[in-house]
Every structure is written in C-alpha cells, then in structure tokens.
Amino acid sequence: MEASTHAKAVQSLVIVDSSVLIDYLADRVTPETNWLEQNFGRRRIGITTLILTEILQGIRGDDQFAETLGVLERLAIFEVAGRELAVRSARNYRALRKRGITIRNTIDCINATFCIHRRYELLHSDRDFDFFEEHLHLEVLHPEPLN
Numbered sequence: 455m456e457a458s459t460h461a462k463a464v465q466s467l468v469i470v471d472s473s474v475l476i477d478y479l480a481d482r483v484t485p486e487t488n489w490l491e492q493n494f495g496r497r498r499i500g501i502t503t504l505i506l507t508e509i510l511q512g513i514r515g516d517d518q519f520a521e522t523l524g525v526l527e528r529l530a531i532f533e534v535a536g537r538e539l540a541v542r543s544a545r546n547y548r549a550l551r552k553r554g555i556t557i558r559n560t561i562d563c564i565n566a567t568f569c570i571h572r573r574y575e576l577l578h579s580d581r582d583f584d585f586f587e588e589h590l591h592l593e594v595l596h597p598e599p600l601n
C-alpha cells in the first residue's frame with residue numbers, strides 16, 4: 455500500500471469517545487450523536503477498550519449491559535494498553551501541563567494520544583480534548599450544528 459493510500463485509510467477511521475456514546479445510548483440529540491447515527495455503516499467507526507470499559511461500567515441492569523455490549527461490539531475495538539502508549543500519554547500530559555493545562559482524566563489522555571499516534575479522528579463532546587487538538591494536533595471531527 456502506498457504511503458498516501460495508507461494515510462487515507464488510517465484517517466478514515468473515527469474513534470467515538472464515551473462522552474458521545476453516553477449521549478447516544480441515552481437518546482440525546484446533539485450534533486455528535488446525530489453524526490454518529492447518520493454515519494453508522496458509512497464510515498469506519500471504533501472505540502478503545504478504555505472507552506468500552508467507561509460505557510459498560512455505567513450500565514446498571516444485566517439486560518441493558520448485554521444489549522449495550524452488543525451495540526458496541528459492532529464497532530472496531532482497539533486495545534490501548536502498552537508501554538509505548540503509556541509513555542507517549544505521559545509526555546503529552548506533561549507537555550500540556552507545561553502550558554498550564556491540566557487534563558482531568560487519564561483515560562482521555564490515553565485515548566487522545568492513541569488517536570494522535572494512529573492519526574485517527576476523534577468524535578467527542580468533552581472540552582479536555584480541545585487542548586489536544588489545539589496544542590498536540592489531535593484530529594477532531596466537528597459535525598455540522600443542528601438546525
């Protein structure tokens with residue numbers, strides 16, 4: 455595969471953050487959930503194992519847990535645990551701290567770093583990711599506002 459073709463293939467994947475999935479599963483209509491609904495089956499959409507954990511740990515009932523897991527398993531799921539990503543995430547966290555920015559959630563830092571490293575777009579509704587976009591070149595998908 456040529457480098458330019460590979461870059462396009464990599465960039466065509468969108469990681470959906472738990473901030474969007476929580477709204478989606480609760481049937482909240484936002485620009486992000488609207489984009490997700492319209493693009494299931496049209497775009498390659500994925501989550502990380504950490505996002506999977508965040509979503510599933512908030513589910514109360516066994517039936518809803520199984521149903522939610524079934525929905526999430528239709529997405530590409532990426533393992534993100536590993537030394538290299540841990541070190542990259544810590545470096546990104548420290549780079550933002552040097553600018554006076556404190557990221558509130560380690561999982562967000564790891565997920566952002568994963569997307570930066572893989573050159574995946576991120577669909578989110580969490581302001582902490584804005585700092586990664588502004589300072590560390592995170593590619594963020596910005597859906598059209600709702601009418």
